Amino acid sequence: MLVLEVSASVATALQSLHFASTQDLPVHSFSEPWRQCPVCRGSAGGCASACSVDETENQQGMAHLVEHVTFLGSAKRDRLLGTGARSNAYTDFHHTVFHVHSPLTNKNNMLMRQPMLQLTLETLAEIAFGAKFHLDRIAKERLAVVAEAQMMNTIEYRIDCQLLRFLHNENNLGCRFPIGKVEQVPKWTRQQLVDFWKKWYFPGNATLYLVGNFDRPVEALPDLIRDVFGGVPPAYQDVDVPSAQPAASLNGNGAATLPQAGSNGQAQAPAQAGTPAVPAPLRERIPRPPVEHEWGVGPLPPNYQPAPVSIFRHRLLHDFQLTLFCKLPAEPVVTKEDTRYTLMVRLLISVFHFRMNRRLMDSQLPTFYVVMDHSASSREGCTVSTLSIICEPRDWKKALEVSVQEARRLQRYGVTESELECYRVALKRDSQQILLQSRSVPSMQNLEFLMEYIALGNTYVDLSQAEWVDDLLDSITRAEVNGVAASLMSFATSYRSESEPLQDAEKHPEAWAAPGPTRATAIIACIPAYDSEEYNTGNLAPKGRGGGGMTTGMHVDPALVDQLADDEEEDEGDIPAGAVRFAVEPKEIAQVLAAEGAEVPALVDVVKPQYLVPPAELERLIAERKPEWMPIKRPPVGYESDPLPPPCPDTGIVRRRLSNGMTLTYRYTDNEPGSCQMRITAVGGRIVDSDQVGPAGIGAVVIGTRTMSESGTVGDFTREQIELFSLSELVTCMLEAEGEYISMDSTFSSGEEGIRPAMELAHMFLQQPQWTEAALKRAKQAFIAFHRSLAMSLDRGCSERVMNLMLGPDRRMHNLNYEAIDALELEPMRQTIMALLHPQNLQVQVVGDFDPATLEQMVLQYLGTVWRPQPFVAPPIRPLQLQNPPAPQRRISWHLKDSDQRACAYMAGYLPNIWLPKEPAAVVIPPYKVGPNASAEEHEEAQLVRQAHPLFRDVSLRLLVEVINSRLFTTVRDALNLTYDVTMELAVFSLLHAGWWTINVTSRPASISDAVAASMRVLRNVASSRIRHSELERAKRAVLTRLDTDCKTNMFQIQLVTHLQSDSVPSAVVESVRDLNAAIEAATLEDLYIFFDRLKLTDADVFTCIGTSGPEAPELPSMSQTGLPAMVTNYERTYTSYGQEATEAANAGAKIVQEAEGRNGKSGNAVVAALATALQSLNMAGAMKALAKELCGQHGLQAFFPTMLVIFLTS
Secondary structure, three states, rough: OOEEEEEEOOOOOEEEEEEEEOOOOOOOEOOOOOOOOHHHHHEEEEEEOHHHHHOOOOOOOOHHHHHHHHHHOOOHHHHHHOOOEEEEEOOOOOOOEEEEEEEEEOOOOHHHHOHHHHHHHHHHHHHHHHOOOOOOHHHHHHHHHHHHHHHOOHHHHHHHHHHHHHHHOOOOOOOOOOOOOOOHHHOOOOOHHHHHHHHOOHHHHEEEEEEEEHHHOHHHHHHHHHHHHHOOOOEEOOOOOOOOOOOOHHHOOOOEOOOOOOHHHOOOOOOOOOOOOOOOOOOOOOOOOOOOOOEEEOOOOOOOOOOEEEEEOOOOOOOOEEEEEEEEEEOOOHHHHHHHHHHHHHHHHHHHHHHHHHHOOOOOOOOOEEEEEEEEEEOOOEEEEEEEEEEOOHHHHHHHHHHHHHHHHHHOOOOOOOHHHHHHHHHHHHHHHHHHHHHOOHHHHHHHHHEEEEEOOOOOOOOHOOOOOOOOOOHOOOHHHHHHHHHHHHHHHHOOHHHHHHHHHHOOHHHHHOOOOOOOOEEEEEOOOOEEEOOOOOOOOOOOOOOOOOOOOOOOHHHHHHHHHHHHOOOOHOOOOEEEOOOOHHHHHHHHOOOOOOOOOOOOOOOOOOOEEEEEEHHHHHHHOOOOOOOOOEEOEEEOOOOOOOOOOOOOOOOEEEEOEEEEEEEEOOOOOOEEEEEEEOOOOOOHOOOOOOOOOOOHHHHHHHHHHHHHOEEEEEEHHHHHHHHHHOOEEEEHHHHOEEEEEEEEEEOOHHHHHHHHHHHHHOEEEEEOOHHHHHHHHHHHHHHHHHHOOOOHHHHHHHHHHHOOOOOOOOOOOOOHHHOOOOHHHHHHHHHHHHHHHHEEEEEOOOOHHHHHHHHHHHOOOOOOOOOOOOOOOOOOOOOOOOOHHEEEEEEEEOOOOEHHHHHHEEOOOOOOOOOOOOOOOOOOOOOOOOHHHHHHHHHHHHOOOOOOHHHHHHHHHHHHHEEEEHHHHHHHHOOOOOOEEEEOOOOOOOOOEEEEEEOOOOOOHHHHHHHHHHHHHHHHOOOOOOHHHHHHHHHHHHHHHHOOOOHHHHHHHOOOOOOOOOOOHHHHOOHHHHHHHOOHHHHHHHHHHOOOOOOOOOEEEEEEOOOOOOOOOOOOOOOOOHHHHHHHHHHHHOOOOOHHHHHHHHHHHHHHHHOOOHHHHHHHHHHOOOOOOOOOOOHHHHHHHHHHHHOOOOHHHHHHHHHHHOO
């Protein structure tokens, strides 16, 4: 039976349509004809219950490898490339998921805008039920899986594995990680992979999800789904998976075909002659999850022992992290009462975090970080409560004491009335925003939400129908919340006294809420092997359990988990310089958690201020400073005559200038209904730092800004009051110093009651911020921690070393050292930051769903009254001192001692500035495309228009990087199998006429030099193997597709309008927003090469750092021509031997393909077949290559085979 769940309209609930089918494939469809974000897009996902916990001892990792082979081996998936669709796949503990996010119609102009839904469904059907297990694809994906495991095997991920190992030590979740065991991957035969696929990939064990706008009525979907999936044969219980696949069920490539009987091992055995066939019962869905848990709730079992404290110790850890876990059954949310309970849990956790932040403001306490969570996970099949404490190693006792004290206070005394009311209001406003934005949630996000809800057994509720949440919140009482606190918090407050809460609950059941008293089921401490003698080492970044993200996007070999004892056996003679061995015993931690003295009284209430700027004070400021609107600048013609010019007719962007010098740029958009975003920027980030060490020296801007943020309060208010004010008013604020700017980003709700609190907070931060020594201490500690982490991170260490090579002693654009951090002082830094936050140096940008008149009034009153007694003096900006060492000094390598082997490399070089350094023209002409029959004069005129446009460099560089990344992936990853991930990125600046490009590649230590050489070869070959028109068009579609999604977010819209009134970026004009799509569409190959030719790519210009990790440093081969992979050196010999013939054939290749696609009939099909066979044979040998050459010869394509080999290896 096929079930289709739809939401026919905003006003109706989900309906269910049932109809007969030849299979048992559940389908969940969510129609969004009213959606606003993103337009004309939809998502489809297929979920098969094939996962790591289903694997046997000798199959660990097989589900992941089968996912790779089925997904990447799909020919129909390849047809999605260039259509604007995005597809991906992952394997977790309980599922393998394939998903496609596609436009309604094909964006490839050659395919006449064909509807995409059917192709998307056909692709998912082939991936799941028609997989072709080609030997070459299996070989490629074996290497990819191993490379993926090594790339993701960071210390952070190893922590995740240790947490899961102890959390789930009673079932396979603690040892069956999705990546499996790397040493098993090369051993599996093709037949074993096919057998695994047959066993788990059948219709009854899979679910299809459809979410988004559809290209046909919802009523027509069942017929389409039946047409696509109806031919997939069902699976029967009486059919055992055969040891060998019958020849009749294989196609010519040795792969199972769709939809022939016998495919997937799911057809009935043929009946004997003269005997009627008896239908066998269908195979049923495999129950999820196939594991059992030990719960931390209910009566104590006989001979109960409290959870032991387990320790994971490693030399690459640099902070102390203790995590307490409590596993509970995952109760489905199916009623309003269930929803009410989840709201109380949210409220409780928010109060705990607020209280911990309040405690940590005490200057006498060490800096540490505490996070609590309570969430259900379909991937783990349970709900887990966690309490994590992250601190400096030497501060662990005090951090644990304070955390347990606050947990006990909340568990025993509950929340206060003001806390309950404040968070009730906050949840109401949050619910209202969700309600308003329910029509603008992206399809992909809806798909993920739907899949998780269904997997947990929750009732899926249309977000637009959640008005009743306010009524639920109003009905919540303090006694009920305190009952939830008593139950859920007890796992962290009653260690070694677990019987006491149970006895109290038996005597006073009214004081306890379901599920009753809880207890810790696992306690894990992840600690460093060494601590610094001089400086603290923690970065205070929480590392949660990995179950939520333990998918095959992040992997590690579970064999590493068993090396715990080996990691603890550190060599005493190998202690790093300036470090001492850090040792803490489990019993010490247990004693602190169970200490009797960790008692605290009930909390004193904090009063939330109604206003930060009282109305009387605001009236006084307005009367005194008389804010008004002034004419805006319009380069290059001077000033507008009207201080209130109308919105730009093309973009709707409005520009204003205040009398205090501050500018306002805003744009109305309903992409996120009920929500607004504001960014206030000040010119002068790290680039205005002094080049000297001192009280206001190098690092003053970035650490001074962090100090303001750490203080978190303004005027005479306490930090607790500001947090309560922000929370209840739904205002968030983040202050950050970047390379060229200081920025303050705020989000808030629309309407006067939403805009006013945000403007009050902005006014006070700019006018009366608090600066404290305690905040400076925390800010310095954060940067010291990051500096120390560089020595323990392979990736960050490589990146930092490349920056050192390029920038030398100028540390403005990379990490600060101890000396510079320690020399900074509070008052000089305060003066530096406040001088930059001068109104004449501030730009205000606002986007979102607001009333323009209300916004302008609020900005005029609150920001127009920000004042400084002295005029603004722009600080000098020193140019970057780019280094130019000789070629041998540009290539370095380093080794990080570790228990596991990894390798990565960074290559970098200089890049021109992204903006044109000249004034824009008085009239900016939109770029445009010219037809193929245009004259030379028309081409030249169009080129001049493109090059004069402010977006010319931005668009050209973006498309160039897109093409290069595609070639890097195709060659270095897919063809040469040297890496799992290789990426080129740009660092561009608005004020500095400089920048750089970087390529980051990961690999095995034995292959990292080859990966570096291959990556650089791909980059340099862009000059000789010219970018093809098809590559450019594919890059345009990819960029435009991302742009289509990004433009529906306020964050991206803020980026678009930033700097539009900046004197320092004169080329940032409104036309750059208006013409963004047109500039991308009009870009040509010549444009890309204008910028590629500016890249200096010789050995004397490129900086390279190779990093390796492992017990011993490997010997890296020389990065010379002889060190290149055999396939690359063979390319050189091939290219040379074919000479002029290959060059001419390469130029004619596009014509051949175009001609073949345009032909009809037998001859055209034969040519296409020949081309396809030739391409396919590039990864094969012997007879296949001979056949390809023969076919090419038969159709007059003698040069095609060698030509395709050259094109393949160079692109």
